[in-house]
Amino acid sequence: MIVRCYSSQLEPHGNRHPLPGFLHKYVRGADITRRVRRASCTQTKEGRAGGREGNDRRERFDGSMTADPSSSSSTAGAPSVKGVARTLSQHHRAVVGFLFGFFVILVLYTTASGQFGTTNTIVALRSTPAEQNARTSPPPPASTPTSSAPNNISTQAAVRDMEKGKKDEAAKTTGEVRIRDKNVAPGTDMNNKTADSVQANRTGQSGQTVNDASDRMEEELIRQELGQDGDKNESNVKQLGAPPKPVCDLSDPRYDICEISGDARAIGGNRTVLYVPPAGERRADGQEWAIKDQSRKYLEYIDKVTVKTLSAAQSLVAPECTSRHAVPAVVFAMNGLTSNPWHDFSDVIVPLFITARAYDGEVQFLVTDLQPWFVDKYRLILANLSRYDIVDFNKDAGVRCHPRIVVGLRSHRDLGIDPARTPRNYTLLDFRMYIRDIFSLPPDGLGIPYKQKQEANRNATAGTEKRKPRLMLINRGRNRKFVNIPEISAAVEAAGFEVVVVEPRRDLRLEEFSKAVDSCDVLMGAHGAGLTNFFFLRTNATMLQVVPWGHMEHSAMIFYGVQAKEMRLRDVEYSITAEESTLYDKYGKDHPAVSDPESIHKQGWQLGMKYYWLEQDIRLNVTRFAPTLHRVLRTAEE
Numbered sequence: 001m002i003v004r005c006y007s008s009q010l011e012p013h014g015n016r017h018p019l020p021g022f023l024h025k026y027v028r029g030a031d032i033t034r035r036v037r038r039a040s041c042t043q044t045k046e047g048r049a050g051g052r053e054g055n056d057r058r059e060r061f062d063g064s065m066t067a068d069p070s071s072s073s074s075t076a077g078a079p080s081v082k083g084v085a086r087t088l089s090q091h092h093r094a095v096v097g098f099l100f101g102f103f104v105i106l107v108l109y110t111t112a113s114g115q116f117g118t119t120n121t122i123v124a125l126r127s128t129p130a131e132q133n134a135r136t137s138p139p140p141p142a143s144t145p146t147s148s149a150p151n152n153i154s155t156q157a158a159v160r161d162m163e164k165g166k167k168d169e170a171a172k173t174t175g176e177v178r179i180r181d182k183n184v185a186p187g188t189d190m191n192n193k194t195a196d197s198v199q200a201n202r203t204g205q206s207g208q209t210v211n212d213a214s215d216r217m218e219e220e221l222i223r224q225e226l227g228q229d230g231d232k233n234e235s236n237v238k239q240l241g242a243p244p245k246p247v248c249d250l251s252d253p254r255y256d257i258c259e260i261s262g263d264a265r266a267i268g269g270n271r272t273v274l275y276v277p278p279a280g281e282r283r284a285d286g287q288e289w290a291i292k293d294q295s296r297k298y299l300e301y302i303d304k305v306t307v308k309t310l311s312a313a314q315s316l317v318a319p320e321c322t323s324r325h326a327v328p329a330v331v332f333a334m335n336g337l338t339s340n341p342w343h344d345f346s347d348v349i350v351p352l353f354i355t356a357r358a359y360d361g362e363v364q365f366l367v368t369d370l371q372p373w374f375v376d377k378y379r380l381i382l383a384n385l386s387r388y389d390i391v392d393f394n395k396d397a398g399v400r401c402h403p404r405i406v407v408g409l410r411s412h413r414d415l416g417i418d419p420a421r422t423p424r425n426y427t428l429l430d431f432r433m434y435i436r437d438i439f440s441l442p443p444d445g446l447g448i449p450y451k452q453k454q455e456a457n458r459n460a461t462a463g464t465e466k467r468k469p470r471l472m473l474i475n476r477g478r479n480r481k482f483v484n485i486p487e488i489s490a491a492v493e494a495a496g497f498e499v500v501v502v503e504p505r506r507d508l509r510l511e512e513f514s515k516a517v518d519s520c521d522v523l524m525g526a527h528g529a530g531l532t533n534f535f536f537l538r539t540n541a542t543m544l545q546v547v548p549w550g551h552m553e554h555s556a557m558i559f560y561g562v563q564a565k566e567m568r569l570r571d572v573e574y575s576i577t578a579e580e581s582t583l584y585d586k587y588g589k590d591h592p593a594v595s596d597p598e599s600i601h602k603q604g605w606q607l608g609m610k611y612y613w614l615e616q617d618i619r620l621n622v623t624r625f626a627p628t629l630h631r632v633l634r635t636a637e638e
Contacts (some may be wrong), residue, residue, distance in 0.1 A: 247275055248289040248307055248407075255351070256291035257408035258307040264405040265321060266329060266366055268396030272306045273331060273407055276315050286311035293368055294333040295351040295411030301336050305368060305407055322398035327362045329402040330355060331393060332409045335369040339506055342415065342529040342559070344374070349381060350417065351409035353431055356385050358423040364388040366400070377510060380438050415532075415563055428566045435535045439514040444539045469636035471497040471544075472517060474504065474525035474533070480548055482526065483582065483619050491622035495629035497522070497636075504530055521636040526618055527556045534564060542570040542632055546620065549581035550597040550612030570635060574628045582617040 248258040263276040277283075287309040292302040310318055332352065337343040356363050363386050370392045375382065382390065391400075412418040419425040471492055475482050482488055485501065492499045500520065504513070517523065517536035524544040525531050534543045543564045547556045556573055564571040578584050578594050592599045593611040601608045 268393040282312035321401035328404035346415040469521040471522040474530035
């Protein structure tokens with residue numbers, strides 16, 4: 001008996017290339033790792049007779065499997081054919097499953113590579129188009145000092161171009177984003193949006209827990225990808241950090257101020273100051289402020305100056321410099337409440353000292369609403385604070401470029417300085433000594449030349465005649481003036497003083513007047529601007545302030561008394577009675593302005609201003625005033 005077996009089997013995967021583990025789920029039905037066998041065996045006995053039908057079946061079957069037609073069995077042929085067909089079908093399904101799984105994995109791998117293959121796409125999702133342009137665009141060309149200055153029309157046109165760039169910026173940004181989205185390869189758009197969402201979640205909601213494991217994995221992949229390019233990616237992150245610090249500070253209750261360091265451009269005709277950031281720091285949106293460039297931000301009389309930090313688009317069309325300067329500039333106004341000496345110093349000169357003194361004269365003043373009389377009267381102070389010509393900013397047609405521009409003046413309090421807030425801890429005493437030095441007044445340790453000469457003449461003629469202390473009596477011209485000035489002058493002389501009566505005017509020459517004040521031991525006057533001349537007094541000299549009727553002691557102290565003490569001057573106050581006020585004669589003793597000043601103040605400062613500052617004059621009771629004079633005399637003789 002001859003037994004022949006025909007088998008069909010699939011080789012185990014160990015004899016071929018191993019399949020990736022992730023394909024097992026696609027070809028599990030094929031059982032490719034299990035050997036499959038199907039056998040067809042026929043048994044024949046030599047000499048045994050068989051029918052032709054059996055031989056024909058065996059010949060047909062064996063013809064496809066073997067070359068020996070006589071070695072088959074007619075009874076087993078049909079089952080063997082079905083087994084082989086089933087095996088081939090299973091093998092076919094296994095191959096198709098393998099190919100399908102391989103194709104799916106290939107698509108997934110291609111998508112992942114498109115998302116994480118470069119940092120540019122991720123950075124682009126976090127950047128605005130204007131920022132990307134700013135990083136790659138060169139800075140605007142700088143004008144040379146010898147270049148010809150364009151006229152005012154060209155400057156205005158440049159400003160209009162800059163404004164147009166600002167208006168078109170939003171549309172430009174939207175268009176560039178759409179173009180960029182269209183250029184993203186198919187299949188990566190959703191992944192990029194996912195990356196953008198994850199990154200936004202990191203930057204905008206730091207600290208929020210991410211519950212989804214896939215989100216955490218994707219976030220970690222983005223973090224690793226951003227860290228693979230070293231310095232380049234670190235630079236991008238720095239550029240996309242927090243917005244720069246604003247150049248303007250509006251937080252102080254007294255004043256607003258803007259400080260620009262770098263490419264600062266002042267356009268006087270437009271009352272505008274521009275800041276052009278470096279190319280690597282430009283942002284999609286600019287910033288703009290409008291401030292009053294003096295020490296009192298709520299004054300209605302001060303026009304505003306516009307300060308702008310240009311965006312990336314605006315920086316490319318910024319007006320070119322018509323002149324370049326190596327020193328900083330300070331932009332400030334001379335109008336407002338000036339023309340009153342107290343406001344001249346409190347609103348402009350002292351704040352200008354606080355703002356500009358640290359430059360030691362290496363600063364230029366760009367003055368809005370320039371007042372020629374102010375420049376003339378205080379020319380020594382202005383010339384010492386700045387060695388450069390004063391610019392009438394309102395009439396300046398060019399574009400002035402400075403390495404630093406300050407817009408506005410710092411002010412700590414009315415006619416005062418806070419040392420903790422000044423660059424070199426200046427005090428009001430430092431300011432008084434500074435003023436005395438500017439006007440060439442003698443140091444405190446030296447005698448007063450005028451007094452020394454007078455004393456020498458007296459000694460030559462009268463022998464041992466004692467020098468009298470000198471008292472300057474300042475009389476006001478309009479309100480709160482002394483109506484009995486001759487009587488007061490006589491009382492002062494009777495007390496033992498040498499008296500000098502003056503009535504200051506706005507056109508007073510401070511060079512001469514400062515020397516007259518310096519020669520005096522006492523400066524006397526009613527509460528008002530004339531007492532501001534106490535800056536010219538010597539240390540330990542006396543300011544004698546006559547306080548008008550109407551509960552004005554507090555104002556007298558905060559506007560003059562505190563300052564006198566800070567400058568090492570003696571402060572003496574004499575408060576008049578209701579009978580010494582002309583309000584008593586005008587309204588009578590029963591009028592609230594005379595009998596009850598507090599009720600007037602409760603109705604608002606305007607009513608108090610009307611009665612006690614504007615309508616009141618003083619008729620000094622010299623008998624009542626005499627003890628005060630004697631007390632001051634004893635102090636002056638010490």
